[in-house]
Amino acid sequence: MSRSLKRVIAGLVLALACTAAVAQSMAFINPGKSDEAYWLTAAQGMQTAASSLGIDFEVHYAQREHLKTLEIAREIVARPKERRPEYVVITNDYAVAGELLKILDGAGIKTFLAYSSIPQDQRGEIGAPRGKYKGWLGSLEPKAEDAGYLTAKALIAQGRKAKAIAPDGKLHLIAIAGDRSTPSSINRNRGMRRAVEESRDVVLDQEVYAAWTREKATEQSEWLFQRHPHARLVWAGNDLMAFGAMQSWEKRGGKPGRDAWFSGVNTSTEALEAVKSGRLTSLAGGHFITGAWSLVMLYDYHHGRDFSGEGLELERAMFTEFTPVLADRYIERFGRGFSGVDFRRFSKKLNPKLKTYNFSFAQFLEPKR
Amino acid sequence: MAVPDEPSPGRPFRSLTNTLIRSLAIAGAICAVVVSLLQLAVTYHTQRRNFESEIESIARTNVPLLSINLWDIEPDAIQRQMNLITDRPQIAHARLEATTGQVFETGTKPRRGLGESVVLPVPYPAGKPGELGTLLVSPNVDYLYRQLLSGALGVIAGCALLTGLICVVVTVILRRQLEMPMQRIAHFAASLKPAELTRPLNLMRPHRRWRDEIDEVAEGFRVLQDDLRHHVEDLDRQVAQRTAELKSANLRLEGLSRRDPLTGLANRRHFDQERTRAWDEMVASRRPLSLMMLDIDYFKHYNDTYGHAQGDECLVAIARALADTFQKLGELPVRMGGEEFAVLFDNVALDDAMARAEAYRRTVYELAIVHARSAHSRVTVSIGVSSVDPGELPAYVARGTAMSGTAELLGRADQALYEAKAAGRNRVVGIAFASSEAMQKPVLPEHARNPVKP
Numbered sequence: 126m127s128r129s130l131k132r133v134i135a136g137l138v139l140a141l142a143c144t145a146a147v148a149q150s151m152a153f154i155n156p157g158k159s160d161e162a163y164w165l166t167a168a169q170g171m172q173t174a175a176s177s178l179g180i181d182f183e184v185h186y187a188q189r190e191h192l193k194t195l196e197i198a199r200e201i202v203a204r205p206k207e208r209r210p211e212y213v214v215i216t217n218d219y220a221v222a223g224e225l226l227k228i229l230d231g232a233g234i235k236t237f238l239a240y241s242s243i244p245q246d247q248r249g250e251i252g253a254p255r256g257k258y259k260g261w262l263g264s265l266e267p268k269a270e271d272a273g274y275l276t277a278k279a280l281i282a283q284g285r286k287a288k289a290i291a292p293d294g295k296l297h298l299i300a301i302a303g304d305r306s307t308p309s310s311i312n313r314n315r316g317m318r319r320a321v322e323e324s325r326d327v328v329l330d331q332e333v334y335a336a337w338t339r340e341k342a343t344e345q346s347e348w349l350f351q352r353h354p355h356a357r358l359v360w361a362g363n364d365l366m367a368f369g370a371m372q373s374w375e376k377r378g379g380k381p382g383r384d385a386w387f388s389g390v391n392t393s394t395e396a397l398e399a400v401k402s403g404r405l406t407s408l409a410g411g412h413f414i415t416g417a418w419s420l421v422m423l424y425d426y427h428h429g430r431d432f433s434g435e436g437l438e439l440e441r442a443m444f445t446e447f448t449p450v451l452a453d454r455y456i457e458r459f460g461r462g463f464s465g466v467d468f469r470r471f472s473k474k475l476n477p478k479l480k481t482y483n484f485s486f487a488q489f490l491e492p493k494r
Numbered sequence: 495m496a497v498p499d500e501p502s503p504g505r506p507f508r509s510l511t512n513t514l515i516r517s518l519a520i521a522g523a524i525c526a527v528v529v530s531l532l533q534l535a536v537t538y539h540t541q542r543r544n545f546e547s548e549i550e551s552i553a554r555t556n557v558p559l560l561s562i563n564l565w566d567i568e569p570d571a572i573q574r575q576m577n578l579i580t581d582r583p584q585i586a587h588a589r590l591e592a593t594t595g596q597v598f599e600t601g602t603k604p605r606r607g608l609g610e611s612v613v614l615p616v617p618y619p620a621g622k623p624g625e626l627g628t629l630l631v632s633p634n635v636d637y638l639y640r641q642l643l644s645g646a647l648g649v650i651a652g653c654a655l656l657t658g659l660i661c662v663v664v665t666v667i668l669r670r671q672l673e674m675p676m677q678r679i680a681h682f683a684a685s686l687k688p689a690e691l692t693r694p695l696n697l698m699r700p701h702r703r704w705r706d707e708i709d710e711v712a713e714g715f716r717v718l719q720d721d722l723r724h725h726v727e728d729l730d731r732q733v734a735q736r737t738a739e740l741k742s743a744n745l746r747l748e749g750l751s752r753r754d755p756l757t758g759l760a761n762r763r764h765f766d767q768e769r770t771r772a773w774d775e776m777v778a779s780r781r782p783l784s785l786m787m788l789d790i791d792y793f794k795h796y797n798d799t800y801g802h803a804q805g806d807e808c809l810v811a812i813a814r815a816l817a818d819t820f821q822k823l824g825e826l827p828v829r830m831g832g833e834e835f836a837v838l839f840d841n842v843a844l845d846d847a848m849a850r851a852e853a854y855r856r857t858v859y860e861l862a863i864v865h866a867r868s869a870h871s872r873v874t875v876s877i878g879v880s881s882v883d884p885g886e887l888p889a890y891v892a893r894g895t896a897m898s899g900t901a902e903l904l905g906r907a908d909q910a911l912y913e914a915k916a917a918g919r920n921r922v923v924g925i926a927f928a929s930s931e932a933m934q935k936p937v938l939p940e941h942a943r944n945p946v947k948p
Contacts, residue, residue: 333567345567351594 149427150181152210153239153416154197154225156218159186162393167240167413169463171214174417177468178424183210191219198225202232209234212423214416217241218307223251230258238264239419240412242438244308254437262426263437265419265484267412269309271444273316276388277360279407279446281324283386284358291355296324299349300332301342301370303362310362313390317360330356335366342369350377357385364389364396367405382406390444394460397452408447411486415443418484421471430474432482441484451490458489510676511668515661522657529653530646537645538638541584545633548584549612552631561619564592564626576600579631586634590616592627604632675699675708679715691723754829756806757813765828765836769903772840773896776884784839784847784881785900787907788854791874791919793833795867808863808873809833815861819854836907844881848924851877855922874920878911880904882927903927 153171157164168184175182187193194215201209212235215225222243229236242264243251254261277298284296291297300317303310314332321329330353335342342361346369349356359374361367367389371381379385382403389396392410399405422432432439445451458465466489473479556579563571572590579588580601587601604611611632615625675697682695695715697708705713752764760768769785776783790796790812797805809829816827816835824840837854839847855877863873880903906925914923 331565344569348567348592348594348596 148179148181149212149424150210151175151212151214151420151423152183152185152201153214154194154216155184155186156189156191156194156216157186158188161189163391163413166392166463167416170414170417170466171420173463173466174420174468176464177466178420178472180420180424181210182420191221194219194221195224195228198228201234202228211235212237212427214239214419214423217243217247220247223247223249226251226258226261230260233260235260235262235423237262237419237423240266240415241308242266242440262423263432264439265415265422266308266440267415267443267484268440269312269412269444270316270319271442272390272409272412273313273318273360273362274320275316275409275444275446276390276407277317277320280358280360280386280388281320281327283406285326287357287386289357289384289386290326291328291357293328293355294326296327296358297330297353297356298327298358298360299330299346299353299356300360301335301345301349301362301366302332303337303366304334313362327358335362335369337363337365339365339369339372342366343373344369346370346373347376350374359385359387361387361389364391364393364405364408368395368399371404392447392455394456397447397456400447400452401449401456403449408452409444410447411445411489412443414484414486414489417468418443418471418482421468422482425472425474428474430472435481441482443484443486445486445490454490454492509673511665511673514664514668518657518661518664522653522660525657526650526653530649533645533649534642537642541638541641545584545638548582549614549631552579552582552585552629553614557614557616557629558619560590560629561616561626564590564616565619569596569598572598573600579629583637584634585631586636587611587630587632589630590627591630593625601632604635671706672708675712679708679711682715686719688722688726691719691726695719754813757810757829759813759817759827759829759835762828762830765826765830765838768826769838769900770896772838773899773903775840776882777896779841780884781841782843782881782883783903784842784844784879785903785907786837786839786847786851786877786879787830787904787911788835788837788851788875788877789911789915790833791876791915792865792868796865796873799865799867811861811863812858812873812875815857816854819857820850825850839881842881843883844879844924844926847881848879848922851879851922851924855920859920869918870920876911876914876919877922878907878909878914879922879924880906880910880927881924886928 153168155164155168157167159165164186171184172182174180185197187197198213198215201213209232213229214237215222215229216239218241220243222238222241226236236258238261251257254263280298281296284290284298289296298321300314302314305311318329321327331349333345333349335345342365346359350373359367359370361370367387371387374381374385374387381387382405386406387404388407389405390409392408392413396405396408396410400408426432447455469475471479471482473482556575560572560575563575576588576590576598577600579585585601586604588599590598592598611630614629614631616627616629618624618626678697679695686693695712697712699708752760752767754761772783775781790808793805793808796808800808812833812835813827813829816837820827820837824842826838828836828838830836837851839850842850855875858873858875859870861873865871865873868874882899882903906927910923910925913925914921917923
């Protein structure tokens with residue numbers, strides 16, 4: 126064997142060893158289904174961030190089964206130490222975060238709560254980050270109330286513009302919410318109600334819960350349109366429920382965007398297209414990026430730039446209201462995926478001049494200079 | 495009018511137990527039917543009330559939840575509520591019509607005309623006026639029928655069980671307390687014989703502190719037995735008395751038939767019986783047999799002179815003297831008829847017999863009964879004696895019958911009497927059976943010395 130070849134092999138081995146030692150490893154326990162647009166986009170965003178920052182990243186889908194999240198956590202813990210990820214990003218969907226923290230922290234794995242944190246009334250013995258569970262580093266949530274508020278405001282403005290007033294001289298609004306318990310649902314509804322309260326000419330006829338699904342929203346909206354014949358504004362907690370309500374309105378012979386106005390949340394392609402066509406009056410979205418932002422924060426933490434200066438439990442404005450122009454631009458830029466974004470420019474470690482994180486999604490939709 | 499109970503073999507036997515069990519079974523069946531009808535009525539009313547209370551419960555619990563779910567537009571929850579309503583067995587069908595047009599239906603639609611459905615309004619939640627829909631609830635008629643049927647069957651089964659138990663208990667009690675003692679009594683009564691009236695009736699019943707009808711029947715039997723026994727004993731005594739009376743009468747009659755009524759001596763009939771007996775005994779014992787015949791001398795004259803009454807007195811006197819003289823065993827004095835008498839001597843030879851005859855002749859003579867027309871002016875007798883000695887009995891006579899033998903003896907004695915009369919009367923003449931030679935006792939001289947007193 127030639128000396129030069131020996132040197133090459135030695136160099137390769139060393140390089141591999143160095144890579145393994147240096148690369149930061151992370152996992153995400155995704156509560157959604159692997160074919161669910163929102164959670165798929167979220168995972169894509171995180172994958173893009175991980176690629177930009179050189180992070181080993183893995184995603185596990187719990188398929189909306191809350192026991193599955195615990196199974197995934199136990200599976201991770203059961204691995205040999207060298208194959209375990211150093212960081213696991215989790216959510217508090219189905220209120221399983223406490224149990225997840227217990228499992229992962231016991232194995233010395235660092236954790237970060239993204240999308241939804243543990244509400245104060247569910248804290249109990251869990252306490253705050255870096256307390257009882259030392260590896261629980263912190264949390265990042267989108268300001269969900271914004272989504273409800275922004276869309277309701279836009280809906281009401283459209284109603285006024287179209288003069289969709291009932292015989293009592295007021296705008297009548299019906300709300301199709303997601304559920305009664307998850308914090309993001311509660312917060313979105315609160316935002317919607319705040320917008321209604323701010324408007325003296327708007328009456329909230331009824332608020333129902335359609336479990337985030339298109340089918341139930343379709344059925345419930347049929348009843349609602351019969352029960353509240355003067356309601357012309359329909360607020361929905363997500364895009365699917367807005368489409369359900371539009372479907373039953375069309376079934377009654379109506380034309381969404383002409384004789385009734387609808388709003389939704391989430392940046393699904395169908396929703397963005399509906400905004401563009403005018404069927405959907407108002408859409409808020411962009412919060413799927415929370416996971417990617419969490420990876421940026423953990424990258425900085427790992428490399429000595431702790432985010433504790435900005436607080437351990439962050440709730441930041443992320444939602445953007447999509448106008449037809451922004452919708453068009455979003456489809457143009459991210460229609461085929463999120464891989465084009467370089468997340469290194471959002472890192473404090475890599476950009477020492479950056480003092481505070483800007484988590485707004487709007488920055489991705491700014492017109493090109 | 496009561497028909498007397500006669501034992502009729504044509505009627506079949508049926509025990510009291512059987513009759514009682516039949517009566518109990520019929521009573522049980524009637525009871526079951528009556529109670530079943532009552533139970534049906536009670537069940538029907540209970541089920542009606544149950545349905546009403548279920549309706550009330552639905553109005554209290556399900557309708558408010560239906561109201562909330564209708565308002566919140568939760569079709570799944572509405573359907574669950576509806577299922578809960580028809581899960582109640584009393585409810586067959588429920589139909590919810592929302593004012594917005596939606597219809598929810600559970601259960602099976604009831605047949606028309608059976609049971610009345612109830613309509614409940616579903617109001618708005620939180621006291622808002624108006625209705626969100628109406629709930630139509632129909633009762634489960636099949637369930638009602640099942641309840642009625644099971645209630646009736648339960649009563650019938652209970653009555654049947656109770657009746658069966660009572661029958662078993664009654665059977666056991668009757669068999670022990672009535673049937674077995676009665677059968678024993680019947681058997682006892684059937685086998686009772688006059689000879690064993692004293693045999694007691696034993697029912698083999700356990701000892702108890704009280705008495706019952708069976709004991710009284712048994713006691714009655716005892717009394718009846720005692721009375722019967724007394725009666726039978728009384729009859730026996732009466733029969734014995736009558737028999738004794740009859741016997742004595744018979745004896746008296748027999749005596750009368752053998753005696754001469756005037757003199758009390760044995761009569762000719764008795765003599766005829768006795769002479770054959772004496773002859774047989776003579777032959778068997780080989781002892782001599784003697785016969786004395788006597789006749790009152792000139793008795794026809796006596797009667798003619800003194801009349802029949804005095805004649806009878808004379809006869810009685812002669813007879814008394816005869817009875818007094820011949821009263822030893824083996825001497826039988828007899829009145830042969832009229833003024834003729836005889837004496838039969840067992841085991842007395844001719845000499846002895848003649849001596850005894852002579853003594854009697856003298857006794858009569860010394861009686862000195864006046865007879866004016868007699869040779870001695872007094873009543874005298876002539877006596878003929880004959881005797882048979884078995885040793886010297888001729889073979890033809892011994893072989894002959896006692897009748898002919900004694901006739902022969904009588905003939906000899908008669909012959910001797912004839913000869914005594916012929917010789918002058920007041921004397922004794924003897925003739926042995928085997929010879930015809932008469933032996934004469936001479937007239938004693940003292941006759942002359944003792945003349946008849948007037």
